[in-house]
Amino acid sequence: MPLRLSTADPRFEDGFRGLLHAKRETAEDLNAAVADILADVRARGDAAVLDYTKRWDRLDLTADTLRVTAAEVDAAVSACDPATLDALHLAAARIEDFHRRQVPDRQDYVDAAGVRLGARWTPVGAVGIYVPGGTAAYPSSVLMNAIPAKVAGVPRIAMVVPSPDGVLNPLVLAAARASGVTEIYRIGGAQAVGALAYGTETIAPVDKITGPGNAYVAAAKRQVFGTVGIDMIAGPSEILVVADGQNDPAWIAADLLSQAEHDTSAQSILITDDAAFADAVARAVELHLQTLPRTEIAGQSWAEHGAIILVDSLSQAVPLVDRLAPEHLELAVADPDALAAEIRNAGAIFLGRYTPEAIGDYVAGPNHVLPTARSARFSSGLNVLDFMKRTTLVGCTPDSLRAIGPAAVTLAEAEGLGAHALSVAIRLGQGT
Numbered sequence: 001m002p003l004r005l006s007t008a009d010p011r012f013e014d015g016f017r018g019l020l021h022a023k024r025e026t027a028e029d030l031n032a033a034v035a036d037i038l039a040d041v042r043a044r045g046d047a048a049v050l051d052y053t054k055r056w057d058r059l060d061l062t063a064d065t066l067r068v069t070a071a072e073v074d075a076a077v078s079a080c081d082p083a084t085l086d087a088l089h090l091a092a093a094r095i096e097d098f099h100r101r102q103v104p105d106r107q108d109y110v111d112a113a114g115v116r117l118g119a120r121w122t123p124v125g126a127v128g129i130y131v132p133g134g135t136a137a138y139p140s141s142v143l144m145n146a147i148p149a150k151v152a153g154v155p156r157i158a159m160v161v162p163s164p165d166g167v168l169n170p171l172v173l174a175a176a177r178a179s180g181v182t183e184i185y186r187i188g189g190a191q192a193v194g195a196l197a198y199g200t201e202t203i204a205p206v207d208k209i210t211g212p213g214n215a216y217v218a219a220a221k222r223q224v225f226g227t228v229g230i231d232m233i234a235g236p237s238e239i240l241v242v243a244d245g246q247n248d249p250a251w252i253a254a255d256l257l258s259q260a261e262h263d264t265s266a267q268s269i270l271i272t273d274d275a276a277f278a279d280a281v282a283r284a285v286e287l288h289l290q291t292l293p294r295t296e297i298a299g300q301s302w303a304e305h306g307a308i309i310l311v312d313s314l315s316q317a318v319p320l321v322d323r324l325a326p327e328h329l330e331l332a333v334a335d336p337d338a339l340a341a342e343i344r345n346a347g348a349i350f351l352g353r354y355t356p357e358a359i360g361d362y363v364a365g366p367n368h369v370l371p372t373a374r375s376a377r378f379s380s381g382l383n384v385l386d387f388m389k390r391t392t393l394v395g396c397t398p399d400s401l402r403a404i405g406p407a408a409v410t411l412a413e414a415e416g417l418g419a420h421a422l423s424v425a426i427r428l429g430q431g432t
């Protein structure tokens, strides 16, 4: 049974702290194991990557077979069902269209003192995309990572995907082709992250690594941060549905299970103001679980991390939503815009009864790589700017330097930094 809570519950006062994912800590021994793998990859390059791939993915590669060839990608694309490829291309086109609107304009102006100011955006030079492949492969996640990089203008997009026992999902390779990936390596885990960060004889280092993965991948991304940039540490999926009693319970139950089926630690929560509806959703979840394919994962997730919260009125949902800061928020209510306007913290909001979260996972257009574990309080989903850098521009003339330079000299002297003061003053004819 998932947790049943109401406003009468004493835990309501503290925002149901027990529901928050505070326990998702990486174990120290896992961190140590990952540090060893990274150090080994740094020291031994390809040889270390090949050893770990043999050990963890049961795949005996050589430096020559690490990279997936263009002919293999051709064969994979031919092996895909045409209708599935059509769906993939529709998704890719919609995702690209949405992300194109995020490309920033160059900003340039001359201020009142005559100083030229501005900022220019340049793409990251090389990006590594991690595609998890141990137990489930997500072609949609390839699109969501690679397309914003392509739209940003990143010239080199290197993808890594583990190939346990030599098996690669053809649709993952088709997605790579559809989204502008320039090279693919059949490796995974911490060793793949290390290869992308430090480079090996075969794999040139990248500047930034994005993409989800298991605990080893997440720990490796944390440890290489600084050597390279990373996007975020995306944890298990989360869905929070705020629904009134006018919804079909079977629809809402399916929505809750859509994220529960990702992972046994995924979190699915319903907040409603209708007790009879809450009961009906709980029953509908049990019914769906009898027929769905990933029922073991979804059932465990729902039992251990599912919750139904009964509130007196839906306005009481607002502070709870903000406190839980969910990755995905569905507002299945009559006026979703009014409720959305009240909410500060959510990775993505799905408005109205006809907008299931799953539409955003695949074809809506916005990115499905979103902040989890309450990080929507301070961060946003993956986007084009994650693949670009902003460089500010300043240009003074003799006159504009004369206008603002003396204040810089004064502040430099106040900080006791003589060379700073001199480098301005000397141009004003004041230094020696």
Ligand SMILES: NC(=O)c1ccc[n+]([C@@H]2O[C@H](COP(=O)([O-])OP(=O)(O)OC[C@H]3O[C@@H](n4cnc5c(N)ncnc54)[C@H](O)[C@@H]3O)[C@@H](O)[C@H]2O)c1
Residues within 6 Å of the ligand: 033, 052, 056, 057, 131, 132, 133, 134, 135, 136, 138, 141, 162, 187, 188, 189, 190, 191, 212, 213, 214, 215, 216, 217, 234, 235, 236, 237, 262, 263, 368, 369, 370
């Ligand atoms: N948030 C998202 O958008 C999103 C999308 C897809 C997947 N995911 C998550 O990604 C994860 C995928 O995990 P996965 O395991 O299936 O694939 P994975 O590709 O992340 O990990 C597989 C690799 O883990 C390494 N590994 C396994 N056991 C190891 C050990 N004992 N020591 C060292 N390395 C080891 C191996 O190198 C293997 O190649 C899941 O947690 C899933 O929820 C998240």
Ligand SMILES: N[C@H](CO)Cc1c[nH]c[nH+]1
Residues within 6 Å of the ligand: 138, 140, 141, 236, 237, 238, 259, 262, 327, 361, 368, 369, 370
């Ligand atoms: N919902 C996941 C992110 O939390 C992304 C995904 C991929 N495929 C299906 N769903």
Ligand SMILES: [Zn+2]
Residues within 6 Å of the ligand: 237, 258, 259, 262, 361
């Ligand atoms: Zn999903």
